[in-house]
Amino acid sequence: MARSAERNAETRERILVAAERLFAERGVVSVSNRQIGEAAGQRNTAVVGYHFGTKAGLIQAIAQRHTEPLEQIRQEMVDAGSDSTDLRDWVSCLVLPLPRHLASLGSPTWYARFAAQVVTDPVLRSALGDHTRRSPSYHQMRDGLRRCLRELPEPVWSERSQLTSTLLIHACADFEGALAEGRPTIHTTWEGMAAGLVDAAVGILRAPATALTTPGTP
Numbered sequence: 479m480a481r482s483a484e485r486n487a488e489t490r491e492r493i494l495v496a497a498e499r500l501f502a503e504r505g506v507v508s509v510s511n512r513q514i515g516e517a518a519g520q521r522n523t524a525v526v527g528y529h530f531g532t533k534a535g536l537i538q539a540i541a542q543r544h545t546e547p548l549e550q551i552r553q554e555m556v557d558a559g560s561d562s563t564d565l566r567d568w569v570s571c572l573v574l575p576l577p578r579h580l581a582s583l584g585s586p587t588w589y590a591r592f593a594a595q596v597v598t599d600p601v602l603r604s605a606l607g608d609h610t611r612r613s614p615s616y617h618q619m620r621d622g623l624r625r626c627l628r629e630l631p632e633p634v635w636s637e638r639s640q641l642t643s644t645l646l647i648h649a650c651a652d653f654e655g656a657l658a659e660g661r662p663t664i665h666t667t668w669e670g671m672a673a674g675l676v677d678a679a680v681g682i683l684r685a686p687a688t689a690l691t692t693p694g695t696p
Contacts, residue, residue, distance in 0.1 A: 490529050490539075492518040497526070498540050502591035506533070506599055534605040537596055541606050544579065544589055545613075551575040553615040556622070568622040569679045571615075572642065574672050576650055581668035586658035594651035597644070627683060634687045642679045649675050 496517035500509045511526035514536075518525075530536040552575040559567040580587045597603045610616050620639070627635060653671045656663045665671040 486529075489518070489520065489525065493520070493526055493529060493536075494540055494543055497536055498543075498592050499588045501537075501540075501595055502588035505595050506537070506602060534602055537602055537605040538608065540589075540592065541608075547579050547582070548575050549613050549615055551578050552613070552619065556615045556618045559622075560618070562622070563626060565623070565626040565683065566676065566680055568619060568626055569642075569676050569683065571619040571622065573646055573676050573679055576646060577653075577668040577672035577675070580650065580654060587654055588658075590647065590650035590654040593647050597647055623683070630683075630687060638683050638685075641682055645679060645682070646675065649678075 493514060497509070497514045500514060500517055511533075512523050515521075515523055515525045522528075526536065530539055552571060555571045555574065559571065562568065576590065580590060583589075593606060596606045623639075624635065630638070649671075653663060653665070653668070655661070663671070665674060
């Protein structure tokens with residue numbers, strides 16, 4: 479019984495690693511369960527469905543593998559700066575956990591590119607976002623940002639919050655791909671890239687709100 483459970487755990491891990499890589503490199507829609515199973519070294523073509531059910535279930539399981547280390551990094555940063563009124567401190571809590579987590583994994587990594595693929599799918603992106611929305615440190619970080627940006631009208635805050643989150647995912651995905659493929663980059667380390675990203679996010683959030691319109695109008 480114990481050996482069977484161990485084999486099942488090993489199989490699940492191989493599937494998760496293979497799926498994350500294939501989704502990152504080819505896109506979610508383009509990859510079949512059969513291809514994932516083969517990449518994971520499994521002969522049974524139904525093995526992915528057996529362990530994870532739907533594609534959304536597989537995506538949630540991939541995200542779960544990264545949730546705990548990301549949460550730990552973010553929580554430590556939030557705890558250290560809980561009394562801060564400096565916008566840059568809270569933007570750092572938003573931006574730095576993902577690059578620092580990816581840096582800790584070595585190279586190559588696929589998670590940022592995987593996330594970038596998933597968030598473009600209107601159905602599957604909620605499977606990825608559920609883990610973030612359940613994170614206590616994520617909500618603490620957002621509260622800290624909002625306290626620093628009280629002057630922003632709610633529609634502008636919502637728009638810029640989405641913009642900075644999108645920037646984070648896609649900028650990390652591009653840098654991750656460049657590292658994996660050996661393409662030249664402005665920064666040579668995740669920490670350097672992240673510092674530039676913090677600067678950009680602060681600029682987005684602090685920009686004058688000159689384009690406010692009534693929701694639903696052009």
